[in-house]
Amino acid sequence: MQSTDTARYADVAPSPDVVTPTSSRPGRFTVGVIGAGRVGPVLGAALARAGHSVVAASGVSERSRRRAAELLPGVPLLPSQEVAIQAELLLVTVPDDVLAQLVAGLVSTGAIRPGKVVVHTSGRYGVGVLEPVVRAGALPLALHPVMTFTGTDVDLARLSGCSFGVTAPEQFRPMAEALVVEMGGEPEWIAEERRPLYHAALASGANHLVTLVAQAADLLRASGVAHPNHMLAPLLSAALDNALRSGDAALTGPVARGDAGTVAAHLAELGRVAPDGPVRTAYLAMARLTADRALAAGLLTAEQAEPLLGVLGEPPTSGAGQ
Numbered sequence: 001m002q003s004t005d006t007a008r009y010a011d012v013a014p015s016p017d018v019v020t021p022t023s024s025r026p027g028r029f030t031v032g033v034i035g036a037g038r039v040g041p042v043l044g045a046a047l048a049r050a051g052h053s054v055v056a057a058s059g060v061s062e063r064s065r066r067r068a069a070e071l072l073p074g075v076p077l078l079p080s081q082e083v084a085i086q087a088e089l090l091l092v093t094v095p096d097d098v099l100a101q102l103v104a105g106l107v108s109t110g111a112i113r114p115g116k117v118v119v120h121t122s123g124r125y126g127v128g129v130l131e132p133v134v135r136a137g138a139l140p141l142a143l144h145p146v147m148t149f150t151g152t153d154v155d156l157a158r159l160s161g162c163s164f165g166v167t168a169p170e171q172f173r174p175m176a177e178a179l180v181v182e183m184g185g186e187p188e189w190i191a192e193e194r195r196p197l198y199h200a201a202l203a204s205g206a207n208h209l210v211t212l213v214a215q216a217a218d219l220l221r222a223s224g225v226a227h228p229n230h231m232l233a234p235l236l237s238a239a240l241d242n243a244l245r246s247g248d249a250a251l252t253g254p255v256a257r258g259d260a261g262t263v264a265a266h267l268a269e270l271g272r273v274a275p276d277g278p279v280r281t282a283y284l285a286m287a288r289l290t291a292d293r294a295l296a297a298g299l300l301t302a303e304q305a306e307p308l309l310g311v312l313g314e315p316p317t318s319g320a321g322q
Contacts, residue, residue: 027178029117032087033057033072034080034102036064038151039121040093041071043183046159047091048072050182056083067151084111092120100129107132119143119179123199126167126192141176142167142195145185146202159184165199167192212286215279222273248297255290258300260307263287267311288312 031052033044036059044054054072058080059065068077084090084106094102099122106112114137118130123144130140144165149155164185168176177187190198213236220228242250254262270280291308294300300308 028052029089030055030087031089031091032083033068033075033091033093034083035059035093036068036077037093038067038149038155039145040091041067042149042151042153042155042159043091043093043121043145044075045071045153046156046183047089047179049156052089052182056086058083071151071153081106081109081111084116085113087116089117089119092118096122096124099125103130104132107136112136112138114138117141117175121145123165123202124196126190126195127169128192139172139175140168141172141179143176143180144199145183146188148206156184161186163188165190165195167195211282215282219270219273219279248293248299251290251294251297251299253290255287255308256294256299258294258304258308260311263308264311284312 029047029052031044031047031054033040033054034057036057041057044057048054054075056078057068057072057075059068059077065077068075078086080102090112092099092102099120103118103120112118112133116133116138118133118138119141120130121144122129122142123146126142127134127140130138130142134140142165145159146163146165147155147158162185164180164183164187166173166176166180166187167190173189180187213232216232216236217228220231225231239250254266266283267280270283274280291300291305291312295302295305
């Protein structure tokens with residue numbers, strides 16, 4: 001992979017002011033990491049492993065400073081402005097809600113110079129949020145790793161084959177994709193206007209999955225199961241594998257079978273054990289969505305679904321059973 005670095009970057013057509021990497025190896029950058037949370041130090045370490053030189057990072061909390069020391073040993077921790085000044089490639093890994101403000105602040109201080117490459121890792125945003133750095137002459141890239149991070153060296157191995165949602169101006173696409181490949185990932189091109197939908201899909205799948213699993217474990221404990229995680233692991237692993245392979249065809253259980261009596265019993269029991277909580281509401285919402293998908297996939301006919309949807313408090317959807 002290293003021998004093709006120059007070829008990868010040769011197709012990029014930046015402005016005449018673009019900085020030429022100063023490292024002794026072609027196509028290598030000095031890298032600065034702003035944000036020493038779970039993501040930044042890991043990606044910085046991945047870039048260092050690919051031959052780039054991480055020269056500075058920023059971190060405020062004690063946990064962030066320890067994380068940077070473990071993953072980026074010997075890299076000085078500096079204020080964000082100083083990190084930006086020193087880096088040819090600036091990796092910004094801060095929370096979504098502060099990204100725009102941070103970018104504007106760096107530009108206002110003069111820390112963003114023409115030719116600097118500015119990369120953010122937000123799933124929500126494309127390159128539009130980097131418009132201030134573009135006006136300052138920098139190159140904008142959005143590289144979002146589709147993975148949950150622990151902030152430890154375990155994540156470096158997990159980057160292998162990890163998808164990255166990539167958004168960038170077309171002329172910088174080879175550079176963006178090369179950086180992803182160098183970190184061990186696989187680039188997936190996401191159009192600027194599709195970033196919010198893309199991120200909503202990922203957040204719904206990953207974050208809500210954690211909530212559903214934790215909720216199922218809580219209910220099993222309440223039912224007397226001593227080791228719910230042991231019970232759930234093979235069931236949920238198989239369900240996830242089947243869903244990824246077969247989509248809606250993998251649906252099973254009482255809702256997919258139209259077993260209205262069982263679903264009614266579930267709702268009654270959930271109302272008894274958690275009358276004031278959101279557990280029953282969540283079950284009801286997911287059961288309705290599951291029923292809709294089973295109908296649309298032809299797993300249930302309208303006749304089979306009618307008593308179930310009555311229990312769920314919904315009429316059959318239009319076109320159900322077709």
